[in-house]
Amino acid sequence: MDKLIITAALTGAEVTRAQQPALPITPEEIADAAYECARAGASIVHVHARWPDGTPTQDKETYGQIIAAVRARCDVIVQVSTGGAVGMTPQERLAPVTLKPEMATLSMGTVNFGGDVFMNHPAEMEIFAAAMRDHGVKPELEIFDSGMLTTAQRWLKKGLIQGPQHFDFVLGIPGGMAGTPEALMYLRSQLPAQSTWTVAGIGPAQLPLGTLAIVLGGHVRVGFEDNVYYRKGELATSNAQLVARIARISRELDRPVATPDEARAMLGLI
Ligand code: KMH
Ligand code: ZN
Numbered sequence: 534m535d536k537l538i539i540t541a542a543l544t545g546a547e548v549t550r551a552q553q554p555a556l557p558i559t560p561e562e563i564a565d566a567a568y569e570c571a572r573a574g575a576s577i578v579h580v581h582a583r584w585p586d587g588t589p590t591q592d593k594e595t596y597g598q599i600i601a602a603v604r605a606r607c608d609v610i611v612q613v614s615t616g617g618a619v620g621m622t623p624q625e626r627l628a629p630v631t632l633k634p635e636m637a638t639l640s641m642g643t644v645n646f647g648g649d650v651f652m653n654h655p656a657e658m659e660i661f662a663a664a665m666r667d668h669g670v671k672p673e674l675e676i677f678d679s680g681m682l683t684t685a686q687r688w689l690k691k692g693l694i695q696g697p698q699h700f701d702f703v704l705g706i707p708g709g710m711a712g713t714p715e716a717l718m719y720l721r722s723q724l725p726a727q728s729t730w731t732v733a734g735i736g737p738a739q740l741p742l743g744t745l746a747i748v749l750g751g752h753v754r755v756g757f758e759d760n761v762y763y764r765k766g767e768l769a770t771s772n773a774q775l776v777a778r779i780a781r782i783s784r785e786l787d788r789p790v791a792t793p794d795e796a797r798a799m800l801g802l803i
Contacts, residue, residue: 566771580611677703704742705742712734737762
């Protein structure tokens with residue numbers, strides 16, 4: 534089994550300081566969190582930008598500041614969000630891709646998102662996929678429900694995505710596929726050969742699905758974007774605390790944790 538790639542989803546677009554007082558918001562705070570997570574075992578950081586007041590933004594300059602600040606501290610892989618926040622225009626969402634980060638998320642379909650709709654029109658997402666291809670950015674294919682896997686195969690045939698695909702199963706969003714072992718096992722059974730996958734369990738699904746992914750040979754995403762708790766009723770003190778726990782579990786299960794360069798090799802980034 535390959536070493537474990539841990540992604541730290543540091544900030545997200547929805548979580549507030551009222552919900553999680555340790556949420557990193559400014560580029561410097563996000564870079565400090567990225568450094569701590571890299572030290573704890575993360576090889577990828579998934580980042581969202583915020584304005585200083587905490588409002589989500591896809592502002593290219595702010596993403597540029599985040600990437601530069603992370604780079605000044607460590608060599609962790611930076612994956613920018615193109616999901617942004619519900620209600621943003623596709624043009625806004627795509628902006629950070631032009632910075633040519635190593636990776637970016639690519640949403641594979643529309644999903645109900647709590648009381649909202651996270652709109653990902655196929656025609657718009659095909660433009661996102663082509664932009665990532667043309668800028669040399671590796672997409673992480675965000676799967677919120679099983680039909681989205683077939684979209685990935687169509688885009689592969691069209692040449693919009695290339696090479697072994699890397700999937701992120703986002704499980705447990707109200708309106709999306711459930712955060713259950715059965716859902717994860719089903720999605721895994723439908724994957725094309727050669728692909729890699731990670732799981733982002735939302736809320737209470739983060740720890741059990743992450744642990745299951747370690748055993749199954751997948752990879753794991755943790756962090757405040759998906760879950761602000763360490764355990765029921767107890768807030769996590771930092772993103773790094775969540776990374777350290779999943780790294781510890783993986784080592785206990787005899788699966789070493791990948792360095793950023795090892796993750797780059799596994800994902801075809803180098
Ligand atoms: N904030 C969500 C609506 C991504 O980063 O690609 C979408 C999201 C996905 O966070
Ligand atoms: Zn995100």
